[in-house]
Amino acid sequence: MTPQPLLIVGSMAFDDLDLPSGPARDVVGGSATYAALAATQFSAVRIVAVVGEDFPQTTLDDLERRGVDVSGIERAPGKTFRWAGRYADNLASRTTLDTQLNVFADFKPKLPPAFVDTPYLFLGNIHPALQLDVLSQVKGARFVAADTMNFWIEGERKLLGAVLEKLDLLVINDEELRQLAQLHNLRLAAKKVLAMGPKRLIVKRGEYGALLFDAEGTFFVPAFPLEEEIDPTGAGDTFAGALLGALAQSDPPDRRTFRRALHLASTVASFCVEAVGTRRLLSLDSDAIKQRQADLRSLVHPGD
């Protein structure tokens, strides 16, 4: 077990959120931001992303202070990617109000030379052509995980198929799994998607937890039931980031490592929901994680 660094490629963004607790504007977000803040609890992290001139240097400093190598974050002329959404009163669903790609529209991931040997790689839900481009640059990757989204499943199935063939792990939500497999039954859909290439598949089910499917069978981790649910934005990315960070920490990943990493991922993702944006993740320490991990374990352990 030798901890390894993790490279995360994804979006950095501003989010405008209409939450049941009120509006929140110019919230720093994006899949790479959430995933990196979560992963850095467990491993050294490198980010490749693009931000505009308006992105706060303080956020980059925050990341750097937590051991994130931000030298792969390009600052491009123009504005940062911006997403606006409105959540239902019960937080169970959300509507996209606006998406402005801005500098993200021309994002071409360029890996600093020091990054090309990173053994662990997490590809956020960017265009599959960009995911393939990153894969061609990262010569040293031993473990490649990716997320994707409805938009690419619908419009870029062929390119996405080429990505799937190269994956050690695909991390998607249940609706994306069903769309990708064109089957409703989760177990059958999981079998079909595993046959498309990924060695392992993790299906995120929001407040209901997540399922791991692989050659060794099926494993389930519940979401931690919270009393205070404020903002689920980024919880899925936080889950994936913590998972990959925990896997990179306990390299090489085996059955036991995977189950432990899933528990840690669910644990860290639960904190994300407790405050707006990345606020709770920024104040999170290992004691709080350990305590909640014990609570989560006790939640499912028949013998305790």
Next chain:
Amino acid sequence: MTPQPLLIVGSMAFDDLDLPSGPARDVVGGSATYAALAATQFSAVRIVAVVGEDFPQTTLDDLERRGVDVSGIERAPGKTFRWAGRYADNLASRTTLDTQLNVFADFKPKLPPAFVDTPYLFLGNIHPALQLDVLSQVKGARFVAADTMNFWIEGERKLLGAVLEKLDLLVINDEELRQLAQLHNLRLAAKKVLAMGPKRLIVKRGEYGALLFDAEGTFFVPAFPLEEEIDPTGAGDTFAGALLGALAQSDPPDRRTFRRALHLASTVASFCVEAVGTRRLLSLDSDAIKQRQADLRSLVHPGD
């Protein structure tokens, strides 16, 4: 640990089901039928219910052959309670097409003298006035559990409140919990409902599993992910029946007993979904239960 008998009071019915796999007519169902078939895997069962002249004697014989005392099942002049429903293609939702109360409209539970000392009692989701009436008859009950439904939560909140005060365990689904507590957050809703009287609360979440809330904390059991989902009718009653049967088997119930019973309940309920009506429950044996219980345990056990 001395196994105790369990008394189940609830409905026996015919169901007309429009399932994705096709229509199924005159399917023997009802909460008491499903709960009894499940409970009898673990304990001696007594039923109090009413059927019409059209109810098949073969079903009563089936129950009796499994050790169910059917002497409290009244055969009344007229037709048996009948429910008709249509399931969505993905089985995730259903619509009631028709309800004919028939002999169930005048159901007044009458306990045979031999039943009044039954130590374990499960009250199906009948009118809270009838639940209170049964409670006044069962002098020897040491452990009382009940289900309820949206109809009584909406229209009989006061009478239902009187039932709740007498319960060792309330078993309801998540939407009913939210309706009863008038709160969306599950944990807060559970706290509020526990404050209404029941010592323990189990929240059923269908394909997502179930949560136990009590003074000792929270415990979660997932639903077993099935490849073949045919008919979810009665799965919630099967869950409750297996749970109560397992509790009665390992009397008196403690923390460990409860967790074991929840795993058994989820296990047995999963079989219910694999065939139309009670068909799979009728052919179920303890070997199949043991195998799936091991699979379910492995599904959530981080160390296995």
